[in-house]
Amino acid sequence: MPNGPLIVQSDKTLLLEVDHEQAAACRRAIAPFAELERAPEHIHTYRLTPLGLWTARAAGHDAEQVVNTLLEYSRYPVPHGLLVDIAETMARYGRLQLLSHPTHGLVLHATDIPVLTEVLRSKRTAGLVGAKIDESTVVVHPSERGHLKQVLVKLGWPAEDLAGYVDGEAHEIALETGEWSMRPYQAEAVETFWHGGSGVVVLPCGAGKTIVGAGAMAEAKATTLILVTNTVSARQWRDELVRRTTLTPEEIGEYSGSRKEIRPVTIATFEVLTSKLKGVYTHLELLDARDWGLILYDEVHLLPAPIFRMTADLQARRRLGLTATLVREDGREDEVFSLIGPKRYDAPWKDIESQGWIAPAECVEVRLDLPHALRMAYASAEPEDRYRMASTAKAKTDVVRHLIAQHEGEQTLVIGQYLDQLEHLAEAVGAPLITGATTVNERQRLFEGFRQGEISTLVVSKVANFSIDLPEASVAIQVSGTFGSRQEEAQRLGRIMRPKADGKTAHFYAVVTRDTVDAEFAAHRQRFLAEQGYAYTIVDAEDLLAQA
Known part of the structure; x- marks a missing residue:
């Protein structure tokens, strides 16, 4: 009897045993076609979706590869009906093709004529296609190329776009690789x-x-x-x-x-x-x-x-x-x-x-209690107010101070969602604050001061979630976020993952109020990073502060 790390179920869910010796290899193998849904400590739940399977198909993976991956890592026999469904779902991609026709320009061509008949009968495609050339081909106006592809995905018959591209206006661009080369x-x-x-x-x-x-x-x-x-x-x-x-x-x-x-x-x-x-x-x-x-x-x-x-x-x-x-x-x-x-x-x-191109990172969730005096107010608050109450708990200030002191000498970002919370933290730790209201020139000045080591700690709002190059940052402390945003969690961890000159590990802290929606959203935010192989260590705030 095989003892693989994966349990494949007929409802299209995949259960991955995190502690299994083959878990990392299995995670990499299923990532091209399966989406992570939940990532608690021991069992991660993935789901197979049509879009995930079509994406894998477009990237060059075929149904045989997907099926073989499931068979290789599954602990129990894989439901036959699921394997059939995978093959049939992936076979839907490419039965319709957008092509460049020598006479008629852009056309939609079907390798399966009943599929073309089906989509042309849909009201959604009305006005997006023109006359039929033959029973398997219909004219498409070039301006509707994108709209038609959108509709076909929603109809469950994603088109393979093979119509090619215009070259555009030529302009000489080359890489200047004298002192560097592409990885x-x-x-x-x-x-x-x-x-x-x-x-x-x-x-x-x-x-x-x-x-x-x-x-x-x-x-x-x-x-x-x-x-x-x-x-x-x-x-x-x-x-x-x-x-x-x-x-x-x-x-x-x-x-x-x-x-x-x-x-x-x-x-x-x-x-x-x-x-x-x-x-x-x-x-x-x-x-x-x-x-x-x-x-x-x-x-x-x-x-x-x-x-x-x-x-x-x-x-x-x-x-x-x-x-x-x-x-x-x-x-x-x-x-x-x-x-x-x-x-x-x-x-x-x-x-x-593992190749050394980004820094290794240690993820820690620091959990603290909502003060007793606020628990009744939280319990009776409107749902839309509860997250703000929990994520802006004043006790987070002491945790942030402790973590900054623990990492003294390291470039640290304190990241949050609520401006009044960030203003309070900036004052408490004596650090500059960058928000959406900060002018572009002032942002650039502060970021440059941080890069040069003249500023060791920055308090930043979600304006620093993305596209900010701060290679020196090695510690990030997240006090609040955009509810349960997985993409935001990934971006915030990314702020500290530029490789360090001394090869040291980056540290990412999420400070969370337990038994509240703050903790629920934190668990959701961590899903994408769990899919990438990052595990969060849980630390109690009282134990952390007792080390001071």
Whole structure:
């Protein structure tokens, strides 16, 4: 009788025994097609979904590989019906194909004619397709390429897009590799993306996603539009491109709230692109301002809905999404899949860590009690008020002070959600505070002071969740978060994972109030990191403070 780490169930759940000697290998093997749902101490629960299986199929995995993985690691016989369902679900991908026809331009072609008949009878495809060329092929207007792919995913028949791309306006871009070279996984990510045409590259924070973007630009050798989260991120991209490529500062434009430059490489913020004037998106002309050959989406897991709508019209352009996690709390992973493209490359965090490219990290959850005087007020509070009460508990201040003292001499970030809590903490520990209200210039000044070691502790709001390069940070203390956001937890851990000069371990602390929604949300936030192989050690705050 095999004694594998996995229990495969007919309801499409997979139960992984964390302490099993094969657990790490099994986790890596199922990651391309299974999504982690729950990650308590001993048994992690994964689920098989159509989108996960189609993503694996688009990335080159076939049903045989998925089935063999389950058979290899399963402790008990795998339900036959589930294996059949996996094969049939994965076989749905690619029965419809978007192709470039020599006479009719863009067409939707079916290798299975009844499938085409089925989707054409749907009201959702009305207006997206034109006349039939023959019984297996129908004309598609180029402007509907993205919208049609969205609809087909929702109908359960995801199309394989083989229609190709326009080259866009040529612009010479090369990597400047005199003093550095791409890491093997970065080069592999670029090659895999370029071969696939469009899609998403998933790499841990600190693993050099910007370098992958620069590598893709060097392949395209064309005008490039880069969409980023904020102005600080835009300027970091500009500085990195000047450093790593043959581009000059004059060739790179910033399109943000403060500047409106359109150049061969233009870096635009989500905020300015999605801003409206009298109900109209006034900056969409940027998408047509040049004949872009490549569009880069930084932090693709954070793309706002209007950017998806814009992207639906950009299907003839090569598109590269960059992210540390494809988890979206709004459930729009299918939009990323259909409009940006499937996952083309995914490097597990622990694999990159073992190669020395990101720092090893120790995750600790510090649990404290809600003061007795507040327990009745918490119990009788409205549900929407309970999280704020629990996550801003004053007792967290003493824990933060203790942790900063424990890591004296190390660069430390204190991260939270609520501004009044952060203002109190900044004053209590004597550290500068960065929030959304902090000007871009002041943020850059404080971040630079932190990088240079002139500032040892920074208190930051969620503006520092993403796209902030602070390689010296080695300790992060999280006091509150955006409810149960898995993507935010990953981003916050990522702030401290740049490899350290002395090779030391990074420390990530989540300070949580037990027996409250603060603890419930913390457990949910930790799911993605658990999938990557990170385990949280639980420490009692009283025991921690007693060490002082």
